[in-house]
Amino acid sequence: MSDKLWGGRFEASPDQFVDEFGASISFDQLLAHEDIQGSLAHVKMLKHTKILSASEADQIIAGLETLAHKLAAGELEFSVANEDIHMNLEALLAQEIGPVAGKLHTARSRNDQVATDLHLYLKNRLPQVLDAIAELQKALLHQAKKHQTTLMPGFTHLQHAQPITYAHYLMAYWQMFKRDWERFDFNQKHTDICPLGAAALAGTTFPIDRKFSADQLGFSEIYANSLDAVSDRDFALEFLSNSSILMVHLSRFCEELILWCSYEFGYLELSDKFATGSSIMPQKKNPDMAELIRGKSGRIFGDLIGLLTVLKGLPLAYNKDMQEDKEGVFDAVKTIIPCLKICTQMVETLSVNKARMEQVLTTDFSNATELADYLAKNGVPFRQAHAIAGKLVLHGIKQHQTLQDTDLATFQKFSPKIQADVYSALDPKTAIKRRNSYGGTGFAQVEQQIELAEQFMQKF
Ligand code: ARG
Numbered sequence: 001m002s003d004k005l006w007g008g009r010f011e012a013s014p015d016q017f018v019d020e021f022g023a024s025i026s027f028d029q030l031l032a033h034e035d036i037q038g039s040l041a042h043v044k045m046l047k048h049t050k051i052l053s054a055s056e057a058d059q060i061i062a063g064l065e066t067l068a069h070k071l072a073a074g075e076l077e078f079s080v081a082n083e084d085i086h087m088n089l090e091a092l093l094a095q096e097i098g099p100v101a102g103k104l105h106t107a108r109s110r111n112d113q114v115a116t117d118l119h120l121y122l123k124n125r126l127p128q129v130l131d132a133i134a135e136l137q138k139a140l141l142h143q144a145k146k147h148q149t150t151l152m153p154g155f156t157h158l159q160h161a162q163p164i165t166y167a168h169y170l171m172a173y174w175q176m177f178k179r180d181w182e183r184f185d186f187n188q189k190h191t192d193i194c195p196l197g198a199a200a201l202a203g204t205t206f207p208i209d210r211k212f213s214a215d216q217l218g219f220s221e222i223y224a225n226s227l228d229a230v231s232d233r234d235f236a237l238e239f240l241s242n243s244s245i246l247m248v249h250l251s252r253f254c255e256e257l258i259l260w261c262s263y264e265f266g267y268l269e270l271s272d273k274f275a276t277g278s279s280i281m282p283q284k285k286n287p288d289m290a291e292l293i294r295g296k297s298g299r300i301f302g303d304l305i306g307l308l309t310v311l312k313g314l315p316l317a318y319n320k321d322m323q324e325d326k327e328g329v330f331d332a333v334k335t336i337i338p339c340l341k342i343c344t345q346m347v348e349t350l351s352v353n354k355a356r357m358e359q360v361l362t363t364d365f366s367n368a369t370e371l372a373d374y375l376a377k378n379g380v381p382f383r384q385a386h387a388i389a390g391k392l393v394l395h396g397i398k399q400h401q402t403l404q405d406t407d408l409a410t411f412q413k414f415s416p417k418i419q420a421d422v423y424s425a426l427d428p429k430t431a432i433k434r435r436n437s438y439g440g441t442g443f444a445q446v447e448q449q450i451e452l453a454e455q456f457m458q459k460f
Pocket of ligand 1: 085114318320
């Protein structure tokens with residue numbers, strides 16, 4: 001017989017390299033705490049339902065508590081021969097309390113055990129992710145409040161489009177992170193379901209009390225179908241998909257930080273704390289942290305595609321392929337939280353070159369829409385107004401002259417509808433003030449956005 005925990009029907013054991021290939025202990029030891037908690041809940045339920053006697057259960061509980069202390073003290077040693085965290089801990093429990101340890105696995109399978117561990121792991125980490133997003137939102141909001149009258153060009157196609165405020169720009173990201181927060185918040189609902197008691201796939205003949213063990217672990221719900229309970233990894237997919245969308249947002253924001261901090265833009269400057277120098281070029285101040293966050297989006301997308309691919313062809317219920325579900329989730333947790341923290345601190349410590357942001361608005365044509373709107377308001381059909389403004393832009397480009405520097409006589413050669421009041425319409429401040437449609441960049445609108453955002457943040 002094989003010396004494995006499951007060795008009864010085997011005459012030979014796998015070679016060592018096969019053991020090594022099949023083992024997950026190198027990474028699933030990260031679930032040790034959750035595994036012990038899951039086992040404690042399970043054995044308390046076995047005691048409560050009298051499936052185990054009180055004395056047997058109490059010995060197991062004491063043994064598990066010893067393991068928990070040893071784990072916290074860094075005193076547990078795991079081995080590849082015991083394959084995964086579940087069997088390692090069971091073997092260690094047997095060392096602590098002897099053969100009664102073998103009763104822990106009554107009415108349980110590693111299939112519901114591993115699913116429970118992963119649920120617990122994410123359930124414990126989602127609040128940290130939510131808090132880290134909220135911190136970033138706070139930082140953006142704080143800066144937005146300070147920069148309600150800081151003007152800058154808004155872009156489309158990375159070409160100057162129309163003037164906006166820096167506050168409006170920052171609040172756009174605030175809104176994106178609000179949706180991220182809501183997605184991770186909803187993620188808690190599907191994570192907060194307990195698979196324990198589904199056993200291998202079909203439930204168990206023992207009179208277990210699934211609600212009891214779920215309550216012990218703080219789960220609000222239990223899976224209604226045992227096959228689904230052990231096969232479902234949607235909660236992990238949701239986590240990775242939410243993480244991927246979050247990283248898209250962080251990456252876009254970092255891309256803009258990198259651009260805005262370049263010499264060509266010069267709108268922002270990173271704190272020295274988040275930049276690095278060059279080993280050869282003494283003048284360099286490189287936005288490495290922003291670049292790294294942009295780069296790390298790639299691994300998170302990889303984590304998502306990896307798990308989607310692992311799951312897509314799997315027949316119900318458990319298959320060993322599912323052992324591949326963990327590393328991507330662990331990787332995402334350990335990546336997104338620091339990315340959020342660094343981004344928050346970069347935002348808090350950015351210097352804003354208000355003069356430069358506003359100066360570019362005095363030399364560009366981002367007020368051309370104002371001219372078209374001005375004509376349209378004076379009765380010229382918008383398409384025709386657009387064409388007249390376009391011709392004036394072309395004239396300006398050729399004469400090296402902005403619209404606001406064009407004299408009235410020239411304006412009137414293009415359209416007699418243009419009067420002296422055009423100059424105030426062309427002023428970027430007026431342009432912004434007038435964009436008072438709901439959600440627009442108008443000062444009053446941004447102020448209202450900020451107020452709503454502050455209300456949302458009150459729960460933190
Ligand atoms: N190490 C396994 C995993 O991570 C645990 C579950 C094993 N179950 C089984 N029936 N082989 O998925």
